[in-house]
Amino acid sequence: MSSIPINATKKAVPPAMTPEERKVIFASSLGTVFEWYDFYLYGSLAAIIAKQFFAGLDAGSAFIFALLAFAAGFIVRPFGALVFGRLGDMIGRKYTFLVTILIMGLATFIVGILPNYESIGVAAPVILIALRMLQGLALGGEYGGAATYVAEHAPHGKRGAYTAWIQTTATLGLFLSLMVILGTRTAIGEAAFADWGWRIPFIVSIALLAISVWIRLSMNESPAFKKMKEEGKTSKAPLSESFGQWKNLKIVILALIGLTAGQAVVWYTGQFYALFFLTQALKVDGATANVLVAASLVIGTPFFIVFGALSDKIGRKPIIMAGCLIAALTFFPLFKALTQAANPDLATAQANAKVTITADPKECSFQFNPTGTKKFTSSCDIAKQVLAGASVSYDNIEATGPAKITVGTTVIEGYTSAGLAADEAKKKDAEFKKAVADALKAAGYPAKADPAKVDKLKIIVILTILVIYVTMVYGPIAAMLVEMFPTRIRYTSMSLPYHIGNGWFGGLLPTTAFAIVAQTGNMYNGLWYPIIIAGATFVIGMLFIKETKDVDIYADD
Structure with missing residues (x-):
């Protein structure tokens, strides 16, 4: 013993x-x-x-x-x-x-x-x-x-x-x-x-x-593993x-x-x-x-x-x-x-220039896309992607019809890309992003941090x-x-x-x-x-x- x-x-x-x-x-x-x-x-x-x-x-x-x-x-x-x-x-x-x-x-x-x-x-x-x-x-x-x-x-x-x-x-x-x-x-x-x-x-x-x-x-082998191996006690499975x-x-x-x-x-x-x-x-x-x-x-x-x-x-x-x-x-x-x-300018803009998305909740997806293969085509999802990508915080307002973004007094109508030809969808995307960017700039949102x-x-x-x-x-x-x-x-x-x-x-x-x-x-x-x-x-x-x-x-x- x-x-x-x-x-x-x-x-x-x-x-x-x-x-x-x-x-x-x-x-x-x-x-x-x-x-x-x-x-x-x-x-x-x-x-x-x-x-x-x-x-x-x-x-x-x-x-x-x-x-x-x-x-x-x-x-x-x-x-x-x-x-x-x-x-x-x-x-x-x-x-x-x-x-x-x-x-x-x-x-x-x-x-x-x-x-x-x-x-x-x-x-x-x-x-x-x-x-x-x-x-x-x-x-x-x-x-x-x-x-x-x-x-x-x-x-x-x-x-x-x-x-x-x-x-x-x-x-x-x-x-x-x-x-x-x-x-x-x-x-x-x-x-x-x-x-x-x-x-x-x-x-x-x-x-x-x-x-x-x-x-x-x-390097030498670990002494604990070496000792265990010498004693024949290593795991087989x-x-x-x-x-x-x-x-x-x-x-x-x-x-x-x-x-x-x-x-x-x-x-x-x-x-x-x-x-x-x-x-x-x-x-x-x-x-x-x-x-x-x-x-x-x-x-x-x-x-x-x-x-x-x-x-x-x-x-x-x-x-x-x-x-x-x-x-x-x-x-x-x-x-x-x-x-x-x-980026104090961004903080100021977020406090002073309210941004909202008015959309039908049924159109809005949770945009977790771990495979990178899913395309979000609804007007709500497109609007949210654009604002999130621009680092803009916003409030959600429930309504029917296509989504729209409001920056101060400016309203930008959204669009749905489902069913659009590739060229047309690309054109719509560029126009929508430009309209949003212009409205944000006018409201004081910076495109980048001021060094x-x-x-x-x-x-x-x-x-x-x-x-x-x-x-x-x-x-x-x-x-x-x-x-x-x-x-x-x-x-x-x-x-x-x-x-x-x-x-x-x-x-x-x-x-x-x-x-x-x-x-x-x-x-x-x-x-x-x-x-x-x-x-x-x-x-x-x-x-x-x-x-x-x-x-x-x-x-x-």
Whole structure:
């Protein structure tokens, strides 16, 4: 009887990390930075890629389609988690790393040399979305492996601090992509960058790929996995063990709805949606918005380590739950303050020049279109798309007949495109948009943010607050997810809820938010999506998630 607690004690206190192990963890984190850099290049250049690869569509639809192609990379992430999680639990962490980095790097490089719509027609967007899906599959296998690998090397009592370095890699990857884009733009000019220079950040990733492969070849296998393999205790069927047994499946479900869903929407609101909101809703030019977001990332990123290390002392759960709650309570005032700081003329126009849509509610659709294939043809939907695309908040008035937009005292009659020939529909669309734009201009709505009125310091402060929310929910979560599952199925079990949360709940945030804005008429109402999800995670997490910081991750069960 006495031998059991003695062995358990030995497992519970792994030896302190050696310099070589620290080097290996650094190499793992650096490789993950490169991988996130590859993945985020697309998001940062979505507007330009829309023009290059979706040129057969109007500008608004092209941007939405580009966002959906971006989302496609997220939708497949859970499938990557299943494929590579299984490999990682069966054959090891190291070789799975090599496969994921090769897929990601090569797919990114090919985007850089892929002919555009003008050159090869519809094949261009089809190939692009296929490459995005490959990137999503690779990333689905990356994170769980990196977090597991680092946690299994970390000294007992310091898992939060060590895995927090992995958490910085997504932000650092985004920062690196923004810096390469900004440097290229500055060196060759905006016109050349929009024409061909956007390809350079994708093409130079081949050098990052070479470095990452070299680094990962020099890494050692995780000691926990190596020990388990030597003892013959590796899982023969990690998928069925993880999801076919209720004792494990219920933890997977709780990890999703009580942790990662809320973490994901706070993460994507604080970093990506904030960038989209600046450029698309507030009409700040892309270069300025990138600099402002990059500045906030530089200031905020160290807090990943702060909150990761703090979670080793006070626990993972209170920090993550606090981040979800504070974000949910403050998103509305922060984004309204962002409007005042970035585009005060727009804020003034919205307050002084009321806009309404008078329409039959039966004609109005909820414009969530994740496949990018549905065409909205009713007069109500067309009117709402135009105003939402112009960042105009409006009130809805119920009436029968075709929709009409009222800006102050000006009334613009809507139209229905159903049944119209393509040329006629295009002409009607151009006339309608011009009439709306002219009325908005006369009412004081700006076509873009005035650079002289952009309060950069205030914007950086607001964006930094949003990044700090990200660090609260994201800094401790890798350690917590690792600690929730046994070694033999850890890679598989933690990867799936993480990537469903971040891939589906987070990745679809921009598209969902746009649909909510178009439906309700308020440019801020898209924030209800992350607020509700973060709030639900807070309630479920507080009630059902257990603290994990003192769990023995070297245990077999």
